[in-house]
Amino acid sequence: MSGSPSGRGWRLGAVLAALVALACVVTLAVRVVTAPADVEGDGLAALRPATSPSASPATSPTTGPAPTPSLRATARAADPESARSGDRAAPPVRLRIPGLGVAADVRPVGVQDDGAMVIPAAPTSVGWYRYGAAPATPEGHTVIAGHVATREDGPGALAPLAGAREGMRVEVTDADGVEHTYEVTGRESVRKKALPVDEIFARDGAPRLVLITCGGEYLPELRAHRDNVVVTAAPVG
């Protein structure tokens, strides 16, 4: 009638094995469905300058011959000492994205001989474009970039950027010890050749934080990735 003890054992085993197989497949499916898309949130939209239909200021045209200048000029001392540029905003020194487990030292960087931004070699460091805005600068984009991975050291500090989600907190500490808090507004994967550098490195417009690493297909012959992963964040508080 009822199966032998050994028969029951086999049945239980078969059911358990089937359940395990199902669980694995479901987990895979969930991973595929929730995998980060190429565009999250507003993508790069936040970096684009707001365009109003009539950008030119409404001014009444001056007509007639040779207008008389009515403007007063202000003079200032011009010796090399006083002409030197004044204090610049404190550079960022530390970057944290708690939601992604990102924590990295930030170093000021410039450009390579080929005109591209310098990226620090150490995988635990990321580079801040020192000619652009700093977190305390009232206008423009603070640009911080880091390797996704290097041959020598494996994954870099910004490797998790591909998983950045809208609303995630980003904390940047500057050299004065001031902490600047941002919230992710978007993420987008862009072909490197199509990276909108003028929008990303803009020195005017609303203050934004732009984080950049690499992503997409790896092209071994170029020792480079096809895409840049760009995360935009807006200051909060």
Add this chain to the structure above:
Amino acid sequence: MRRALAATAVVAVAALPLALTTPAHAADDASVVVVHGVPDLTVDVYGSADTTYSADEALLEDFEPGTVTDPVKLPAGTYNLAVFPAGDDPSGDPAIEATDVEVPAGANISVVAHLDADGNPTLTPFVNDVDPVAAGQGRLVVRHTAAAPAVDVLAGGEAVFSGLTNPNEDSADLPAGTVSAAVALAGTTDPVIGPADVDVAEGTSTIVYAWGSAEDDNLALAVQTIGGLHSSPSGVPSGTAELPADSTPALLLGAAGLATLAAVGMGPRARRSRV
């Protein structure tokens, strides 16, 4: 390195009948800076459409040597400029006058009151190069506006601009940084001015004027800067190796396969032992 001198020469006198009849829009306004490089003379500067000057045409009052104005927006047109000793009645004869100074729409111009090579006061308009500089670089422009013979401009002890004469300029785009600049008579390395640290800021044109008089031993430097000439980096090469592949999906797939095999293998046994 030598840049054309044409731009520096008096832009004046060129006929501009069109500009005078075309309405000027604010967006097309020229940006004009006035530089004072005549030693020992505090002045008032007037600008007028004709050659008579009145008090309400004063651009600048009590303008001191070695100073530079902020940029002033001027509608395109042809102007007459006059410099009077500070406080003098502008209806008299000006100390320096430049007539028919053409200010083209959208131009960026520096008008310099200075001594010519022989020591006579003069006004020279320079058209500023506001083309963008490469990312990471700044532009250094040097203008000879002093009563002095031809000079060499030295940076770090070496001549970077040679044989510069009044009222001409030379320029170079350099990696941003501080340049220790000195001016020596052409062919010599003994500084007659400086050395002085000049900040060549990124994305900025730094214009250095040598002014004063060699004879009176009051040669000096004046600096004007024009910002906003920066370019963006060409790209962000942020990865030299492939991110190690995520092995979790493969593991999951493998486990699912094994478990399926096990289930299939155990099923018949379970059925057989039921009998």
